[in-house]
Amino acid sequence: MIGSVLFLISGYLAYIEAGHAHWSFKPLEMEWWIVFINFLGCIAFMVASTIAFIPKGAEPVWIGQMSNANLFTGALCFFTDAVLLMIEARMDWEKTAHLSFSSGQAEQSGGVSLS
Numbered sequence: 001m002i003g004s005v006l007f008l009i010s011g012y013l014a015y016i017e018a019g020h021a022h023w024s025f026k027p028l029e030m031e032w033w034i035v036f037i038n039f040l041g042c043i044a045f046m047v048a049s050t051i052a053f054i055p056k057g058a059e060p061v062w063i064g065q066m067s068n069a070n071l072f073t074g075a076l077c078f079f080t081d082a083v084l085l086m087i088e089a090r091m092d093w094e095k096t097a098h099l100s101f102s103s104g105q106a107e108q109s110g111g112v113s114l115s
Contacts, residue, residue, distance in 0.1 A: 004042075004049040011035075011042030030091070034084045041077030044070045 016022055018035040026032040048070035051063055 001049050001053055004046045008042045008046045011039040015039045030084065030088045034081055034088065037077050037084070038081045041074040041081070044074035044077060048074065 014035045015038075016024075018024075018029075018031045019026060024032065048067045051070065052067040054063065
């Protein structure tokens with residue numbers, strides 16, 4: 001439960017850093033989507049841990065199912081983030097490579113150099 005709370009705090013901090021505000025809506029920016037979906041995954045994990053925490057007594061059947069559904073939703077959000085991060089990294093790399101090298105330098109080196 002403590003880990004979920006800290007995870008949620010880290011997701012919110014990333015969200016406000018990317019949006020430069022406590023609440024923002026920037027659907028045209030890839031970075032905003034990445035942190036927004038990550039934050040949704042953090043919320044889903046927090047809900048799953050909260051639902052699954054039962055002090056004592058008989059556990060209703062729906063609790064395990066609801067907790068697993070939220071864990072799946074959180075995992076799907078994090079997987080989506082991983083894909084979007086790879087796309088964003090590729091876009092940044094192509095932009096940097098395009099700005100760093102003139103076409104003559106790239107042809108002479110046989111492609112893009114990492115130096």
